[in-house]
Amino acid sequence: MPLVFRVANAGPAEVTLQLQGREPTADFEVTDTAGRVLWTRLRGQTMLGSLRLFPLAPGKALTFRHVWNQRGDAGKPLPPGEYRVRGVLLTDQPGGLASPPVRVRIER
Amino acid sequence: MFRPRSLLRAMGAGIALAVVACRESPAPTGPNAGLLPDRAQGAELPTANDLERGVPGFGGFFLGRDGTPSVYLLAGADRGPVEQAFGGYLRSQGRAPEAVRVLPGRYLWRQLEGWRDQVSAEVLDIPGTVYVDNDETGNRVRVGVENLSAHGLVRAAVARLGIPADAVVVSPSDPIVQMSTLRDAVDRPVRAGVQINFPGYLCSVGFNATSGSEKSFITASHCTNKQGGVEGTPYWQPLQSVDGTQIATEVADPVYVRGLPGCPKGRSCRYSDSSREAYLNGANQALGLIAATDAANSGSLTIVGSFSITQDDLSNSVTVGQTVNKIGRTTGWTSGTVTNTCVDTGVSGTKIVQLCQTFVSSNNTIVLGGDSGSGVWQAVSGANVKLVGILWGGNGSGTQFVYSPLANVVQELGPLTTH
Numbered sequence: 056m057p058l059v060f061r062v063a064n065a066g067p068a069e070v071t072l073q074l075q076g077r078e079p080t081a082d083f084e085v086t087d088t089a090g091r092v093l094w095t096r097l098r099g100q101t102m103l104g105s106l107r108l109f110p111l112a113p114g115k116a117l118t119f120r121h122v123w124n125q126r127g128d129a130g131k132p133l134p135p136g137e138y139r140v141r142g143v144l145l146t147d148q149p150g151g152l153a154s155p156p157v158r159v160r161i162e163r
Numbered sequence: 164m165f166r167p168r169s170l171l172r173a174m175g176a177g178i179a180l181a182v183v184a185c186r187e188s189p190a191p192t193g194p195n196a197g198l199l200p201d202r203a204q205g206a207e208l209p210t211a212n213d214l215e216r217g218v219p220g221f222g223g224f225f226l227g228r229d230g231t232p233s234v235y236l237l238a239g240a241d242r243g244p245v246e247q248a249f250g251g252y253l254r255s256q257g258r259a260p261e262a263v264r265v266l267p268g269r270y271l272w273r274q275l276e277g278w279r280d281q282v283s284a285e286v287l288d289i290p291g292t293v294y295v296d297n298d299e300t301g302n303r304v305r306v307g308v309e310n311l312s313a314h315g316l317v318r319a320a321v322a323r324l325g326i327p328a329d330a331v332v333v334s335p336s337d338p339i340v341q342m343s344t345l346r347d348a349v350d351r352p353v354r355a356g357v358q359i360n361f362p363g364y365l366c367s368v369g370f371n372a373t374s375g376s377e378k379s380f381i382t383a384s385h386c387t388n389k390q391g392g393v394e395g396t397p398y399w400q401p402l403q404s405v406d407g408t409q410i411a412t413e414v415a416d417p418v419y420v421r422g423l424p425g426c427p428k429g430r431s432c433r434y435s436d437s438s439r440e441a442y443l444n445g446a447n448q449a450l451g452l453i454a455a456t457d458a459a460n461s462g463s464l465t466i467v468g469s470f471s472i473t474q475d476d477l478s479n480s481v482t483v484g485q486t487v488n489k490i491g492r493t494t495g496w497t498s499g500t501v502t503n504t505c506v507d508t509g510v511s512g513t514k515i516v517q518l519c520q521t522f523v524s525s526n527n528t529i530v531l532g533g534d535s536g537s538g539v540w541q542a543v544s545g546a547n548v549k550l551v552g553i554l555w556g557g558n559g560s561g562t563q564f565v566y567s568p569l570a571n572v573v574q575e576l577g578p579l580t581t582h
Contacts, residue, residue, distance in 0.1 A: 073365070075532025077385060078512060082559050097559040100511040103385050104556050104564070106365040106493065106533035147493045147532045149561060 056123045058083050060142025060154055063116035072109040072152075075145035076102050079109060081119035082143040085133075086156070093127045093138070106147050117144070125161055135161045206255035208232070209248045211299070215272045218244045222268030223275065223299040230256070235268030235302040268302045270330055278326050279304045285320045289313055293336040303329075307336030344464040345454060345492045349406050352449035353380065353442075354469060355538045356490035358401040359410075362388065367491040368400075369437070369553045370472060370538040371450045372579035377414070378445035381572065381579070382536030383555040384416050384438045390515070391419040391433065398440055401492075410447055415439035417575050419515055425507055430516045435567035436535075436555035439576050451582030453490055453538060453548065459498040460527050472540070472582040474549035479504075479570045481551050487523055487541055489554050489564065491534030499525035499564065508565055510556065519571060521552060523564050530557035530564035539566045550581055 060081050064070055074080070080102060085094040111117070119142060126132050139156035146152050214221045220240025227233045232249045236242065242265045250260035279297040282304055286292050291313030298305040304326075308314050314333050321331045343350070345367075350357045355370045359382065366386035372379050387396040396413035399406060416438035419431035426432035442448050453470040456463045470490075481487065481501055488498040503522040510517065523529070523539075535555050540548040552566040573579055 073532065076512070077364075077390070080512065095559065097511065100559070101508050101556045101565050102511050102559060103383075104366075104530055104532060104535035104554060105383065105386050106535075108363055108365065143559075145532060145559060149528045149531065 056125055056159065058121045058123055058140060058142070060119040060144075061116050062111075062118075062144055062152065064111040064113055067113055069110055069112050072111055072144075073147045074107045074109045075104065075147065075151075077105060077107065079107070079117055079119075080145045081117075082145065082151070083119075083121050083123065084141055084143060085123065085127075086139045088137055088139070090139075093133060094123070095128070096121055096123075098128050102145065119144075133161060135163050206251050208252050211272060214245075214248055218248060220268070221272050222270055222302045223272050223297070225299040227264065231262060231264050233264040233266055235266050235272075237268050237271065266302070270302055272297075275302070275304055275330070278324075278330060281324050281326065282306060282317075282321060282331065285324060286317045289316045289320070292317060298332070301332065304331045306331060306333045308333055309336060343466050345456070345466060345490070345495060346464060347401055347405070348454070348466055350400065350449075350454065350466075352447050352452075353400055353410060354449045354452045354454040355380070355472075356454040356492070357466075358492035358533070359386070359536070360399045360402045361386065361396050365402075365492065365533045366536040367493075367534055367554075368538075369536045370453070370550055370581055371448045372439065372581050373448075373450065374415070374439060374577060374579055377441050378448040378450075379414065379439045379441045380411060380448070381437055381439055381538075381553060381576070383553060384433070384436045385555065386536045387413045387416055387438050390416075390436070391431070392416060396440075409443060411440040411442050413438055414441045415576050423518060425518050427507075427516055430509070430514050432516045432518050433575060434518050434571035435553065435575050436517055437553050437567055437572040437576060439579075450580075453540070455546070456490065456496045459488060459496050460525075460529070462495065464492075464495045468546070470540070470546050470548045472538075472550050473543060473547040475569055475581055476541075476549055476551040477570050477573060479568050481521060481541070481568070485541065487521075487539050487551060487566075488548075489529075489534065489537040489539045489566075491530070491537035491554065493531045493533035494528060494561070497525070497527065497529035499523040499527075499529045502563075506565075508556075517555070517565075517567065519568070520565050521568055523566065525562055528561040530554065531561050534564070 083096045141156045142154045144152040220237035222235030224234040234245050246260040249263045275297045283295040291309040293307040296305045346358045355368045369381040388394045397409045398411040423432045451472045454466045455468045490496045502524045505519040508517045508520045537554040539552040552568045554566045557564040
């Protein structure tokens, strides 16, 4: 399942994002309908803890892509059903900059 | 009515304009309580300007500890207009207008206002002068000073201005300091834990250290222009845009190499993510000091004091289950429990592996972007701490941080004097 997370500057002025690490890094998170986290792209990984000052001009965007194999953190395929997916840009704020959750459905 | 020294220049134009505006407003021709505006006769407290216009002999007012309006009146002035002015307010409190307290005043409110402005312009540049106030509770101008020297100079200035000595009280005062945070403090000399800026990035000062005779600080290797290798990265504190004088230059940052024992094939390794930066002015080094916030895991970034490094852990003695702390520009003072030691740790998105690192976890957020470089330490006693390493990374949710043990740092950067 291809996942795309886009962070755009929709305003009229340049903004400077404060992003964790040397390069902009985004996580993807899959939860069940009760909000339990079943999979995160960055689980178990160690990120650098510096903070990058990242200017984003009006109309420009950061785009992050990942292909999710529809498995949970334990590596097992998730059963058919409804799930929520969201992207999280790592910043200097707890919880980062997160997208609204998107509903997805695994049919079989 | 309080006017601290730092605001003098900014407020100068405002003060002048305010005086002009008062003088140009329709002035009462004589004592007449009927000139009191509606506000002064309703449930709200009248303002000093209302009272100055409507109450002859008015010398200032304040609310006593019991909430009773207390008004200074010059000798011979009638208390009737005062009772009228405060009648609405007192009735709204279930009290009679006669409850207003009249105190014997010596100077008019407008005289004190003028003298306060004159004194401010003359004395706030005297070192040790803290504030100048038209003190409503005393019917005097009050000048706060830090020391006896300032006291004498203020008294001399008041005499030069021709203001009655009795109209000005000079009293001791503590200096007023701005509260600074780990992110915005221009910290000189520079303590560990505060924010540093190098081109395009922010990190934290790990700890101060002297190498040979070179006064320096230590931060993460990836808090340089290029992780591994010396490029002469310049540093500012807290931001180049806040204080454009460069404080330090990167001078030591060993390159990452292949073939170290335990280094996986195809990866580059080191035993620490650390680098050394030499101060351009050695006087900026606060050797042994870490900027302290009020409590661990409180979220506060306000600097309230310092910790002192009194010991170095050069033998990797930290064990699983022990508590360690760090102070960094993003999450401040946080602490957690050591969960793993000597872990060979891959860095997400790179081919780098840090050998023999220590993991620390908590249920709280204990690390976020910008905390890299923070010194990691253990409490010894009081404000004394033992330095154990340099923080360089964490997990995506901020509940785990990873640090390079101090022994590894010294192995790669050479002997360091930290306190």
